Amino acid sequence: MQEAALELFLEKGYDGTTAAEIAARAGVTERTFFRYFPDKREVLFNEAALHAGLSAAIAEAPPELGPLEVVVWSFQSLAPMFEENLPFAEPGQAVIARTPALQERQLAKSAAVTQTIAEALQHREIDPAIARLAAATGMAVTGHGLQTWVQDPSSPLVEHLEKALRALQGLSGAAPQ
Structure with missing residues (x-):
């Protein structure tokens, strides 16, 4: 998920990326994403x-x-x-x-x-x-x-x-x- 998030952040910018897009890019559900990270910031700050x-x-x-x-x-x-x-x-x-x-x-x-x-x-x-x-x-x-x-x-x-x-x-x- 971290790799997917970074790719999207670099492509679309942090503000232009949603948690749902990160989850989709990583091949997981949005619910799974939020099980690991409370929000998209924490992908960078876990x-x-x-x-x-x-x-x-x-x-x-x-x-x-x-x-x-x-x-x-x-x-x-x-x-x-x-x-x-x-x-x-x-x-x-x-x-x-x-x-x-x-x-x-x-x-x-x-x-x-x-x-x-x-x-x-x-x-x-x-x-x-x-x-x-x-x-x-x-x-x-x-x-x-x-x-x-x-x-x-x-x-x-x-x-x-x-x-x-x-x-x-x-x-x-x-x-x-």
């Missing part, structure tokens, strides 16, 4: 697995890692999820870039994921203010790593995330560990 995966990964992260390293480590542990989605990343971002309502939804998704990360860090006994800072910074590092990876997927995502973390450490003058 994030439940990301929230669950991040919460679990943060809980399982090695105890010796600092808060920011925990966030990056957690995203690295979810690399297969992102790698599976790579064929949809670039066309999906193109659709989002042309649609203000989707840009707004992307910002809301980012804020929700940041909140999930902050809450999971707090469960690790990290001060709430530091948890929020690490979550926001980790999202920026991850966003940079994901962007460079989509542009050049010849190296694994985990390497792009590691390079992004090192770049941030270089910006702050902190010695890479």
